[in-house]
Amino acid sequence: MSKIKQYHLHKENPEKLQFGVYDLESYLEYSGSHALKAHSHSYYQIIWMQNSGGTHYIDFNGYPVKENSLFFISKNQIHYFDGKANHKGVLIHFNDSLFKPTDLDIFLKYQVFNNYERPSYCLKEESLALVNSYIDLINLELNNENAFGYQEVIRSLVKSLLVILERVHNKENTSDVGLNHPYTNQYIQFKELIETYYNQKYKLTEYASLLNTSTKTLTTITKTMANTSPAALIAERIILEAKRLLAFTPLKINEIGYKLGFDDVSYFVKYFKRHLNQSPTEYRNLLEKNK
Numbered sequence: 001m002s003k004i005k006q007y008h009l010h011k012e013n014p015e016k017l018q019f020g021v022y023d024l025e026s027y028l029e030y031s032g033s034h035a036l037k038a039h040s041h042s043y044y045q046i047i048w049m050q051n052s053g054g055t056h057y058i059d060f061n062g063y064p065v066k067e068n069s070l071f072f073i074s075k076n077q078i079h080y081f082d083g084k085a086n087h088k089g090v091l092i093h094f095n096d097s098l099f100k101p102t103d104l105d106i107f108l109k110y111q112v113f114n115n116y117e118r119p120s121y122c123l124k125e126e127s128l129a130l131v132n133s134y135i136d137l138i139n140l141e142l143n144n145e146n147a148f149g150y151q152e153v154i155r156s157l158v159k160s161l162l163v164i165l166e167r168v169h170n171k172e173n174t175s176d177v178g179l180n181h182p183y184t185n186q187y188i189q190f191k192e193l194i195e196t197y198y199n200q201k202y203k204l205t206e207y208a209s210l211l212n213t214s215t216k217t218l219t220t221i222t223k224t225m226a227n228t229s230p231a232a233l234i235a236e237r238i239i240l241e242a243k244r245l246l247a248f249t250p251l252k253i254n255e256i257g258y259k260l261g262f263d264d265v266s267y268f269v270k271y272f273k274r275h276l277n278q279s280p281t282e283y284r285n286l287l288e289k290n291k
Contacts, residue, residue, distance in 0.1 A: 004038055004039060004078060004248045004249055005034070005039045005040075006039065006041065006042060006076075007039060007040075007041050007042070008042045008043070009041070009042070009043040009093055009094070009095050017145075017150075017151055017154060018043070018094055018095040018098060019092075019093065019094040019095075019098060019154055019158065020092070020093040020094075021090065021091070021092050021093075021135065021138055021139055021142065022090070022091040022092075022093075023090070023091075024048070024049065024050075024087050024088060024089040024090055024091045025087065025089075028081060028087060033083075035080065035081045036080055036081055036082075036083040037080055038057070038078050038079070038080045038248050039078065039079070039080060040075075040076050040077060040078050040079075041073065041076075042075050042076070042095065043075055043093055043094060043095035044072075044073065044074060044075055044093070044094055044109075044113050045072075045073035045092065045093055046070065046071070046072060046073075046090075046091070046092040047070070047071040047073065047090075047091055047092075048068070048069075048070055048089045048091075048092075048123075048131075049065050049068070049069045049070075049071070049087050049089045050067065050068055050088050050089040051065075051067060051086070051087070051088045051089070052065055052066050052067045052069075053065055053086065053087075054081075054082035054084055054085020054086075054087065055082045055085070056069075056071055056079065056081060056082060056120070057079060057080050057081075057082070058071065058077065058078070058079045058119050058120075059077065059078055059079070059116070059240075059243075059244060059247075060243065060247060060287075063119075063120050065082070065085060065087070067122070068122050068123040068124075068128065069120055069121075069122050070120060070121055070122070070123060070165065071119060071120045072112055072113050072115070072119050073113070073119070074113040074114050074116075074119075075095070075096075075113075077116075077119075078247075078248055090135060092135075092158075094158060096109075098154075098155055098158060098159075100155075104159070104163075105159065106185065106188050106189065106192065107184065107185075107188055108159065108162045108163070108166065109192075110191050110192060111188065112162055112165065112166055114191065114195070116240065121169055123168065124168070127164075127168045130164060131161070131164065131165070131168075134157060134160060134161040134164065135161070137157055138154065138157045138158065141153050141154055141157060142154070181225070183220075183221045183224050183225050184225070186211060186213065186218075187221050187222065187225040187226070189211060190207065190211060190218065190221065190222070190230065190233070191233070193207055193210055193211070194233060194234055194237050195237070198234060198237040198238050198241065198260075198261075199238070199241065199259065199260045199261045200261050201261040201262075202234075204218070204230055204231060204234075207230065207234075215230070218230050235275060238260055238271075239272065239276065241260060242256060242260060242268075242272055242280065243283070245259065246280055246283055246284045246287070247284070247287050253265060253268070253269065253280050253281060254268075256268070256280065268280070
């Protein structure tokens with residue numbers, strides 16, 4: 001088991017626009033075997049697979065590729081392509097610098113890209129022309145690199161595209177978090193804080209303090225928005241990362257525990273077993289057995 005490769009967007013050229021649109025077939029041909037191995041990115045990806053066939057693998061699950069499947073890959077999420085499929089479509093890359101600290105931007109980043117249970121859905125026929133029109137406008141603007149307001153136009157078009165995609169998705173998923181709910185902003189800010197501090201063993205009181213609220217109010221927010229407790233959301237993120245490290249890296253159990261903020265490896269083992277009813281070693285052995 002080798003170390004998971006992480007790719008970066010224009011790492012050597014931070015002054016460049018941290019964004020790119022690619023023809024999926026050409027991109028996969030250029031990437032070769034790298035795209036077929038489990039890897040992660042320090043940026044976000046939208047993958048639009050326009051033809052059916054094969055499977056796309058995200059974290060621990062394989063998703064059959066149907067016609068006009070959309071996959072939303074969050075930064076640090078592990079995924080890889082099926083080498084037996086001839087994927088055609090569009091690939092969009094961008095990082096955090098594309099977003100601004102506004103309610104809408106925060107909502108889009110965490111609602112669209114951090115849905116680990118449902119990272120994919122299919123575009124219906126009636127949405128194809130509209131989505132294509134935004135991608136055409138983005139590609140057109142990419143030719144105006146030296147023009148006034150170039151980056152702002154790209155940012156606005158991408159944000160508009162994400163809004164359109166979220167509208168399309170919400171037509172079939174009315175239970176999703178809504179931007180107009182009074183708790184939405186605080187809930188998503190809490191999710192953002194979890195993503196930043198999940199491996200530093202922050203207490204619930206510390207999260208509440210960062211949000212300028214009380215633990216009681218924070219509990220009300222998560223119960224209302226996700227029907228679960230703040231502690232459960234934190235634990236969910238810790239366990240997700242533990243599973244990734246067990247599945248995709250050769251790290252030893254104690255190294256994984258330390259990486260997740262556990263000073264005592266025995267406590268990490270008990271914590272993992274309490275949530276999954278099996279030890280980290282048993283989980284890893286089961287994965288190896290099922291390969």
